[in-house]
Amino acid sequence: MKINLKINNINRDIDVEPGEVLYDVLRRCGFTSIKKACGTSSCGVCTVLLDGMPVPSCSYLAVKADGHNITTIEGIKEEADRIGKFMVEEGAVQCGFCSPGFLLTVIAMEREIENPDSQGIKNYLAGNLCRCSGYEGQLRAVKKYMGVSE
Amino acid sequence: MEFNISQSVRREDVPDKIAGIAKYIGDYKFKDMLYARTLRSTEARAIIKNIVFPKLPDGYCIVDKGDVPGRNRVKIIDYDMPFFADGVVNYIGEPIALVVGKDKRVIESILSQIRVEYQRIEPILSVEDGLNAEKPIFGDNNCFSDYTISKGDMVSAKRRAKFVYEGEYETGYQEQFYLEPQGMIGVYEEGKVSIYGSIQCPYYVKNAVEECLGFEPYRVRIVQTTTGGGFGGKEDYPSLIGGQVACAALKTKKPVCLIFERNEDIEVTTKRHPSKIRLKSYIDENYRVLGMEGDIVLDAGAYSGLSSVVLQRAMFASAGVYNIENLVVRGRAVATNKVVSGAFRGFGAPQAFFAIEMHMEHIARELGIDPFEFKLSNILRQGDRSTTGGLYRDRILLPEMVNRVIKMSSLEEKKKAFKEKRKIGKLNGIGLSMFFHGGGFTGSGERDHIKGRVRLVKDDKGYVEILVSNVEMGQGAGTTLRKIAAKTLEVPLSKIIFNNPDTDRVPDSGPTVASRTTVIVGKLVQEASEKLKERWSEDRVEVEVQYKYPEGFYWDNDRFEGDAYTSYSWGVNAVEVEVDPTTCEVKINGVWAVFDIGSAIDERIVKGQIDGGIVQGLGYASIEVMEDRSGKIMQRKSTDYTIPTSMDVPEIKSELMCEPYGGGPFGAKALGELTLVGAAPAYALAIEDALGVKINKIPVRPEHLMEVVQNGK
Ligand code: FES
Ligand code: FES
Numbered sequence: 001m002k003i004n005l006k007i008n009n010i011n012r013d014i015d016v017e018p019g020e021v022l023y024d025v026l027r028r029c030g031f032t033s034i035k036k037a038c039g040t041s042s043c044g045v046c047t048v049l050l051d052g053m054p055v056p057s058c059s060y061l062a063v064k065a066d067g068h069n070i071t072t073i074e075g076i077k078e079e080a081d082r083i084g085k086f087m088v089e090e091g092a093v094q095c096g097f098c099s100p101g102f103l104l105t106v107i108a109m110e111r112e113i114e115n116p117d118s119q120g121i122k123n124y125l126a127g128n129l130c131r132c133s134g135y136e137g138q139l140r141a142v143k144k145y146m147g148v149s150e
Numbered sequence: 151m152e153f154n155i156s157q158s159v160r161r162e163d164v165p166d167k168i169a170g171i172a173k174y175i176g177d178y179k180f181k182d183m184l185y186a187r188t189l190r191s192t193e194a195r196a197i198i199k200n201i202v203f204p205k206l207p208d209g210y211c212i213v214d215k216g217d218v219p220g221r222n223r224v225k226i227i228d229y230d231m232p233f234f235a236d237g238v239v240n241y242i243g244e245p246i247a248l249v250v251g252k253d254k255r256v257i258e259s260i261l262s263q264i265r266v267e268y269q270r271i272e273p274i275l276s277v278e279d280g281l282n283a284e285k286p287i288f289g290d291n292n293c294f295s296d297y298t299i300s301k302g303d304m305v306s307a308k309r310r311a312k313f314v315y316e317g318e319y320e321t322g323y324q325e326q327f328y329l330e331p332q333g334m335i336g337v338y339e340e341g342k343v344s345i346y347g348s349i350q351c352p353y354y355v356k357n358a359v360e361e362c363l364g365f366e367p368y369r370v371r372i373v374q375t376t377t378g379g380g381f382g383g384k385e386d387y388p389s390l391i392g393g394q395v396a397c398a399a400l401k402t403k404k405p406v407c408l409i410f411e412r413n414e415d416i417e418v419t420t421k422r423h424p425s426k427i428r429l430k431s432y433i434d435e436n437y438r439v440l441g442m443e444g445d446i447v448l449d450a451g452a453y454s455g456l457s458s459v460v461l462q463r464a465m466f467a468s469a470g471v472y473n474i475e476n477l478v479v480r481g482r483a484v485a486t487n488k489v490v491s492g493a494f495r496g497f498g499a500p501q502a503f504f505a506i507e508m509h510m511e512h513i514a515r516e517l518g519i520d521p522f523e524f525k526l527s528n529i530l531r532q533g534d535r536s537t538t539g540g541l542y543r544d545r546i547l548l549p550e551m552v553n554r555v556i557k558m559s560s561l562e563e564k565k566k567a568f569k570e571k572r573k574i575g576k577l578n579g580i581g582l583s584m585f586f587h588g589g590g591f592t593g594s595g596e597r598d599h600i601k602g603r604v605r606l607v608k609d610d611k612g613y614v615e616i617l618v619s620n621v622e623m624g625q626g627a628g629t630t631l632r633k634i635a636a637k638t639l640e641v642p643l644s645k646i647i648f649n650n651p652d653t654d655r656v657p658d659s660g661p662t663v664a665s666r667t668t669v670i671v672g673k674l675v676q677e678a679s680e681k682l683k684e685r686w687s688e689d690r691v692e693v694e695v696q697y698k699y700p701e702g703f704y705w706d707n708d709r710f711e712g713d714a715y716t717s718y719s720w721g722v723n724a725v726e727v728e729v730d731p732t733t734c735e736v737k738i739n740g741v742w743a744v745f746d747i748g749s750a751i752d753e754r755i756v757k758g759q760i761d762g763g764i765v766q767g768l769g770y771a772s773i774e775v776m777e778d779r780s781g782k783i784m785q786r787k788s789t790d791y792t793i794p795t796s797m798d799v800p801e802i803k804s805e806l807m808c809e810p811y812g813g814g815p816f817g818a819k820a821l822g823e824l825t826l827v828g829a830a831p832a833y834a835l836a837i838e839d840a841l842g843v844k845i846n847k848i849p850v851r852p853e854h855l856m857e858v859v860q861n862g863k
Contacts, residue, residue, distance in 0.1 A: 032177045091757060095330065097378030099170075126796050132758070135795075
């Protein structure tokens with residue numbers, strides 16, 4: 001069946017299978033920044049923004065996204081650069097497999113909560129697993145980026 | 151170019167990773183590429199009587215033992231593990247065949263229609279059964295390795311001892327859980343096989359694939375793709391699947407891609423060895439540990455893999471950071487019909503250090519003396535001898551490091567305050583661990599097996615490429631090696647190039663394991679840079695250097711005597727916890743750490759290793775529960791096996807102290823594994839402090855704690 005997705009502000013009509021998940025559809029369309037680490041919506045690595053909200057694309061049916069806006073890293077280069085600078089500076093990236101999903105979640109958080117404190121940041125990012133960094137560098141980067149002290 | 155080697159620089163690999171354009175194995179597309187999924191054993195131990203395949207649609211095929219043109223055994227240390235089961239299966243999940251074709255869904259459907267007829271054999275499902283096996287899986291005694299190390303005079307130590315203390319310690323499985331699952335692509339072109347993949351050890355895969363195909367070395371090429379974490383999990387396993395995709399590519403003459411799903415990865419790939427360690431110490435009236443007897447049993451799983459060396463590392467660390475002059479330690483790696491245990495950051499050391507650190511604490515408590523004083527009075531000093539009789543040549547900064555951690559964590563004040571709190575039912579505690587890690591291969595491995603070679607190539611524009619087989623897998627190796635070269639050559643960092651290794655281009659500088667990349671390979675990069683510097687004026691220069699075993703060291707591999715390592719890194723960790731009095735759930739309130747890794751090549755990279763390693767170690771000690779029942783891993787889904795999240799860890803405060811190693815680049819020593827080793831005992835000791843109980847087993851689970859607490863100990 002056909003669905004319409006507005007991916008990074010560009011409308012596309014896409015043929016999908018009824019059971020197909022967003023992850024597979026988006027990768028098929030060339031958005032390979034999206035990675036998959038669990039496939040069971042428990043790691044946050046495959047995060048994309050659906051109308052601005054983070055969703056695990058590995059477990060989100062493509063048909064459900066019909067008519068919605070999807071954002072991937074490819075679509076937010078500027079914001080990614082801005083946050084990315086802090087991630088580089090604070091050593092938030094090691095193997096990098098979690099980085100795109102993490103970054104998108106940070107962007108969603110920034111839009112969603114005003115002036116989060118450091119606990120609020122931790123809570124929001126708790127669904128994004130990282131096996132390399134112990135989260136320290138990531139949290140330092142986000143706090144610096146958002147101007148959160150302590 | 152003058153710069154301080156420790157000062158952090160920007161990592162070159164990071165911008166592409168953030169932008170999502172770094173290419174991991176799943177991002178590679180080859181023309182006409184086929185996909186593969188694995189048919190696996192559902193039995194722990196059985197003879198395969200027959201396999202019934204459905205009629206295959208056009209363009210689909212089965213690849214199995216009949217398609218291995220060379221030797222159907224994976225070369226790891228020995229040759230016991232087949233690429234595809236050969237008439238028998240020895241663990242649930244053992245690969246029998248690949249189903250290969252264009253459409254993943256068709257492959258799934260074929261897989262579900264294959265019927266394997268088994269004749270069951272009574273499986274060996276525990277190390278206890280394994281040690282008394284009537285029908286051994288391996289050899290006569292069912293042990294892949296059975297070693298003993300000894301030194302001094304145990305008889306006299308026993309005679310002189312006033313106190314004897316014995317304890318048994320147990321550790322569980324741990325899954326590496328690199329976020330990028332295992333994956334490889336095999337390509338066959340003009341008589342040559344190329345394997346692309348997420349790997350730590352290109353030449354391990356190359357050697358395994360050559361033997362699998364029976365190909366000359368020039369017909370096998372391995373290319374590392376950006377690797378989403380390894381932690382040891384991509385040391386040995388890729389040799390197995392590398393051979394499989396090679397056979398599939400050879401058979402179909404098309405590129406074949408095999409990438410694991412997470413659940414599959416958790417269930418069938420190698421993990422940290424579960425261990426049972428018994429330690430018996432003999433102590434004199436001045437509270438000196440005169441002697442120790444140890445018995446280490448590792449659950450190796452169905453095939454030997456890397457178990458012999460994991461076992462050695464555990465045995466050599468059995469006395470921890472203590473100077474125990476008389477010692478006998480036996481170690482056995484026992485075959486069981488379970489998933490193969492393999493390499494995971496620490497490689498036997500986390501098990502051994504958990505045991506000895508708990509053991510020393512328990513001795514002190516049993517004797518009614520202060521644990522710190524007891525430990526510090528038995529601590530290793532420069533000039534002491536290791537468990538294998540090797541000399542500790544350099545200064546050991548442990549006492550200073552302990553003092554520093556005590557200060558940083560306000561340990562003494564907290565201990566006092568927690569005592570008061572306990573009176574009103576608040577269960578806080580703080581624990582401290584001391585540990586080391588030997589850099590590089592154990593014993594004479596670097597000299598006799600690896601013989602690492604490093605090449606540098608300078609072009610006419612003054613760019614220098616580092617050609618090594620060591621991989622960047624997130625740990626920062628690329629940046630670290632580039633810095634070493636730039637600093638030595640006195641050129642800007644931007645002039646030094648590091649690419650993912652391709653065995654057609656790079657010499658064999660050894661695997662990316664054993665915390666060896668900085669201390670061993672980095673040193674070779676430094677030596678090569680010095681040579682290159684002398685010939686800098688030439689247009690195009692190529693220099694190559696090879697590892698030389700340092701003078702004055704000695705190792706006898708038959709007797710396990712001498713210098714088990716040429717350098718040691720050290721660590722002290724403190725962990726503070728709070729235990730919920732009703733649920734016994736544990737919250738970590740603070741972590742402090744001091745490490746001596748010689749000089750840091752890049753402080754930010756070092757900090758990243760420290761943070762990541764400690765959190766993995768804390769997971770190992772607490773929530774990373776993995777058990778097996780009837781040979782089946784119970785936590786085989788990502789929803790069942792949990793690793794720490796950002797909510798589970800407090801800020802980690804760490805510092806470095808430096809006793810430089812003359813044999814390392816700019817005085818650097820090993821780092822990567824050390825960081826994981828001490829977290830588990832510090833965590834367990836903190837819980838002991840909070841609850842006044844004895845902990846002999848990790849992961850520490852709330853339900854076990856409740857039992858212990860209710861039993862009123
Ligand atoms: S891959 Fe989708 S949440 Fe883990
Ligand atoms: S950087 Fe490797 S998983 Fe986060």
